[in-house]
Amino acid sequence: MKRIVLLGPPGAGKGTQATGISQKYGIPHISTGDIFRANVKEGTPLGKKAKEYMDQGLLVPDSLVCDLVEDRLSQPDCENGYLLDGFPRTVFQAERLDSFLGCASSELCVVDIEVRPEALLPRLTGRRVCIKCGAPYHVLTKPTRVPGVCDICGGLVVQRADDSEETVMNRLKVYDSSTAPLIDYYGDGRLIRIDGEKAPDEVFADITSAVGE
Ligand code: AP5
Ligand code: MG
Numbered sequence: 001m002k003r004i005v006l007l008g009p010p011g012a013g014k015g016t017q018a019t020g021i022s023q024k025y026g027i028p029h030i031s032t033g034d035i036f037r038a039n040v041k042e043g044t045p046l047g048k049k050a051k052e053y054m055d056q057g058l059l060v061p062d063s064l065v066c067d068l069v070e071d072r073l074s075q076p077d078c079e080n081g082y083l084l085d086g087f088p089r090t091v092f093q094a095e096r097l098d099s100f101l102g103c104a105s106s107e108l109c110v111v112d113i114e115v116r117p118e119a120l121l122p123r124l125t126g127r128r129v130c131i132k133c134g135a136p137y138h139v140l141t142k143p144t145r146v147p148g149v150c151d152i153c154g155g156l157v158v159q160r161a162d163d164s165e166e167t168v169m170n171r172l173k174v175y176d177s178s179t180a181p182l183i184d185y186y187g188d189g190r191l192i193r194i195d196g197e198k199a200p201d202e203v204f205a206d207i208t209s210a211v212g213e
Pocket of ligand 2 (some may be wrong): 014
């Protein structure tokens with residue numbers, strides 16, 4: 001049973017690592033960013049509200065996030081664990097998760113993928129993502145084999161709406177003020193620190209060896 005949280009700034013490589021981690025441990029990958037983007041695409045009421053914040057690089061209010069995640073974690077596929085990507089990202093959300101988990105909260109593995117701030121902006125402005133399967137690419141460091149076409153599923157590969165330089169700068173500020181405090185919050189023995197500037201397969205090996213079998 002693994003309950004894993006991927007912490008780390010925008011562009012740290014959470015999404016890049018999530019697929020392999022979820023496959024290795026046989027647990028669902030739950031990305032709040034992906035859930036919001038799917039709602040934006042479908043034009044749901046939640047998507048309309050979330051978009052106002054996401055487009056500015058701001059966090060969606062805790063009140064819209066916590067119930068959604070608790071509902072998701074109550075689904076049967078989460079009984080044997082899960083991988084959270086992008087949640088929690090405020091101390092309030094972390095406290096809500098701890099109270100939802102109760103006694104199990106001490107078993108949470110919180111993986112902080114660490115990347116220097118100056119390396120994040122080029123990663124994000126050069127990122128491209130598949131609109132169908134979500135696979136992340138990069139124009140310089142991980143281009144698709146055929147321009148604009150996903151290597152994995154053949155879907156269209158585009159730039160994310162919040163990856164413009166201006167919005168990325170806001171997201172990085174919001175990370176510093178609202179999410180970085182979680183590093184101290186989880187400094188009670190639950191935090192695993194990983195160097196996110198190694199090659200992606202090395203980062204994966206470091207994460208899985210620290211999390212264990
Ligand atoms: P979300 O989708 O979670 O975005 P984020 O946290 O800003 O993180 P990213 O997805 O941008 O980065 P990543 O770490 O996944 O990096 P990736 O692997 O793609 O959230 C989006 C928005 O939704 C938020 O701004 C907020 O508005 C809202 N939201 C979501 N959750 C919320 C919550 N809980 N509360 C409130 N609001 C919420 O990699 C990035 C690039 O780097 C890629 O091009 C990749 O190829 C490259 N790369 C990856 N690893 C490496 C490596 N090791 N070396 C070199 N390049 C690498
Ligand atoms: Mg991501």
